[in-house]
Amino acid sequence: MKFFSKPLFALLSLTFCLAAAQDPRQQLVDLAKAGNGVIKLDSKTFEILTSPKRTWEFEPSWNAVGGAWATVSKEHRDNHFFATLDFDDGQIVFQKLGLQSAPVVYVYPAAQGPRAPASGKTSPLKYDFSHGFDAAPLAESLSKHTPIPIPYRDPIDWAKYISIATGVLGLLVTLRFISPIIQSRWTWALGTVAISLVMTSGYMFTRIRNSPFTGGNGNWVAAGFQNQFGQEVSVVAGIYGLLAMSFLMLVMVVPHQTSPARQRAQIYLWSGVFVIVYSALVSLFRVKNRGYPFKLFL
């Protein structure tokens, strides 16, 4: 659980008296500077920071967002702190907050001073990770609590651009060698059929819903009619492909057979494949839809 980190971000209200060097605010400023905008917390400092008399605001965040915040001008910067808390350093805190999993992001608004929310709610707000763990939405969401928006920008993904550029160049170079393949209708036929097969096997469902590939314990069929695992895509697409192929064999290949015996054998073979695989498909469907009343030979 070591990698479960819990960054925090703190705001010190401007009305807070600057007392001494031991002033918690100064501590936070120093700590933040030391950690490139992110404070490393333990149970003790966490207690200080979340004390009921706090006049600053805590917000956890990712290092990326914290790093972006470090570029903000000083007067704003020192009012907010990003902080992280490792499980190892602050088990008590985790127990206190009733946390069973990490990462978790809490926003601690200022409890006193001009930065306190107008609604008077000072309880920590939990950030919703349902949209994923990207830094950009996090920064956007946290900007609602900071005095000025966090100047976060997605890092430029050089690797992506470079690989795209190489890919395009490589394609152009190989184009003249493979142009007979590209101009063949059967290449395109295969592509189209592959798209249709994959799409009609629920590939987009697994992508949009982020379905796991399997359910674990060798269970690869998701329960429920409106649900499926990633492996079902390949199995179902394979079944459809096999059925379509056996059908095409009957239509396109068998009639060209010049020997009656061989032709007959092929017809029976592919019909058998068709019937058996179709039966398997129906019984697979019966697993998904328990109320389905029909079955074939399997």
Place this chain on the structure above:
Amino acid sequence: MPTAYPLPKNLSPATVANTASLIRIVALALISGAAIASRLFAVINFESIIHEFDPWFNYRATRVLAAKGFYEFWNWFDPTAWYPLGRVVGGTVYPGLMATSGVIYNLLHAINLPVDIRNICVLLAPGFSALTAWATYMFTKEMKDASAGLLAAAFIGIVPGYISRSVAGSYDNEAIAIFLLMFTFYTWIKALKQGSALFGTIAAVTYFYMVAAWGGYAFITNMIPLHALVLILMGRFSSRLYVAYSSWYAIGTLASMQVPFVGFQPVKTSEHMAALGVFGLLQIVAFAQLVRSHISSQQFQRLLVAGVVSIGVLGALAFVLLTYKGWIAPWTGRFYSLWDTGYAKKYIPIIASVSEHQPTAWPSFFMDLQFLIFLFPAGVILCFRELRDEHLFVIIYAAVASYFAGVMVRLMLTLTPVVCVTSAVALSTLLDTFIDPIEPEITDDAQSESGASTTSSVPGTNGAASTAPTATSAAASKKAKKAAPAASSEPGLKLSDVFASSTVKTSRPRGIYGLDTRVMIVFNTTLVLAFFVSHCTWVTSSAYSSPSVVLASTNPDGSQHIIDDFREAYYWLRQNTPEDAVVMSWWDYGYQIAGMADRPTLVDNNTWNNTHIATVGKAMSSSEEVAYPILRKHDVSYILVIFGGLIGYSGDDINKFLWMVRIAQGVWPDEIQEPNYFTPQGEYKVDDSASPAMKNSLMYKMSYYRFAELFGGNPGQDRVRQQQVPKVGPTLDYLDEAFTSENWIVRIYEVKKEDPLGRDLKSANAFAHGKKRKRSKPAPRRRAIV
């Protein structure tokens, strides 16, 4: 010429042709009958009633049209929808469906058939499904031949993927739109094949009808240009394409702009830009072709090509610039979410919340299309074998539609026609191959044993390949002889797909030897088709024929039990509340309340105003104290919630509640936060461990108010979520329970007026219950100042 089975010899070709055409007509009539009949389950099992949600609005609008005439309908401002905003119905609706019913209504009344408008609305979709079958027949006939067309018509007539949206009572835009889709595609193919401006114009007119009928017209708007573009890129530009496309685009676009809801979108939004761009490209290419035919110089031609390309690039850049400058609107969220599938959930939760916008899992495909789903790729391959211009259309359609159908359940509807067409092509090719009586001559050396032993009709001596016209040249070593031209005069018995057109080895004879394999294949096919028919019947009767306004369950003795809570509650509203009483509910029920209870609603299924919906969501998901001012500001008198916990109706509001929270959070992120409605463990609970925000929310309170009392001291059980509700149920201070339907599915609450004595309703209620006012608890804010 050897045949596998004896053929009658004394038939004149005219007799055969006439019989075939009679059979075709009879078959089409029967298919139409089957298409209509299979959609009547809903009427037979239940009654002649409008289904679901959107149809209720269409029905209401049609009633206005039928009663007051077209101009009244066109200028209709509905003050009861989206209270207090109102809705300009004439300008925000696709009027094609209502106009169609209105025309039929007036026509029937003109010939003194006093049919009720409701029955016309209920039966419109089945009626149009027969027309769809015919249009699909015509379309497939262009792809292969009439027999494939008949198969395709039969498939689309009974396939559940189409029935799901066109049963009797499902009075929605899709009811007529699929017919228009197929007919526009048919006329487009016809125009392209013949280079006919007439068919191009017909395509444009049906396109206009489609635009007036369904928002999905954008599919045609992009499919036809895509087809044209692919033809140009493949070097298949022809004057036929030019005539067909130009006539379709010019007339169709001008016509579509006459629909007020569409207006100037065809020249201003990205969805329509592909059509405009291809139109421009075609002009350039046509011009280049014209110039090329008049000049000869090689260099000048190169110059011309360069010029054309640079004009094209400039035009594309102009589009980019216009989009960038905002002259052309970018893709709307609805379309954009088809490409970037995470977009809707993040930015437009209303779209993502609709169940028919969810992605499709494979069982849905199999349920809706059954064996067609795997004949579909085979049919696509067969289209590639011939690859005429019209086959390209089907291929593009197949690839695009299967992607769309995978992204959204709803778009299964656009995939269904192409699946029917391609699988009909595949199946009819199989039947053609195996029914064709002509046997090829045995060319194998081992002919004596195997060939003779199998069938009675041993191949004769002078037999030849039936279809390969030039069989002689290449296969020199074989004994193939000259193909007898016009092997059989019957058009239906000819092998119509000629492998010779492709470049692959075609010189060998092709055909099926013997009778047993033919019988087996035909028998198998019949079985598969019979299975398909029983599957379709079962799916239609069990899954797609429920009106969802009326629910059905079975009694212990197996008889049907009708649950009619919705209508019970709506009629209660209609009869017991003042006519201007505003009813608040989640938007799903807006159209039904307007249609059946005839009361103003805050939000309805025309989800055009996100903020208004979020307001309702906020009221539902906040505590009574917060919600009350919202309710009063919107003049809400009654709140209607759907609760399925008693009888296990899973489509209730508690299950939709998270979407309400999400949509409200999108507008008020500081006040509503989705995680607050989960337990600390991240579970969605309604029992004792439910989070405080959940327990205090208006929705929870209204759903479970006095629910525990039903169980007489025993712990109450929520049958949808399978959880025990708290023994002490929620209390209400600002609302009064007004009505609860028989099975508790619909619960209606009255919003209390302000207290006459000026107290807040909470303390007034406490006073009424004889509770002492607690003075010992001052507001925490004051204490903080001290």
